Amino acid sequence: MATMHIELELTDKQVAALRGSLQVLQRQRMQEEFWRDQYRYIPHAMRAGSIVAHCPDMAAGIKLLAALQLAERDSTAGGES
16 A cells, blocks of 8 residues: 655644634534444444444544644744754
């Protein structure tokens, strides 16, 4: 499987707005998938992980959210020095 590396410059406001939008989209998508018949027999505690494993767009969204949160933390930590 090939991977891609994306480098992007955003302002603090853009990062916060993108993070917020992605969080809303991820929550909505999880709700849509959570109650589908294909996941019916997976225990609730394990269902989210199974959904993410089967939905590449959700897995990518989680990675992007983590990268944005890390960038925000690094930006904040760098500004305090």
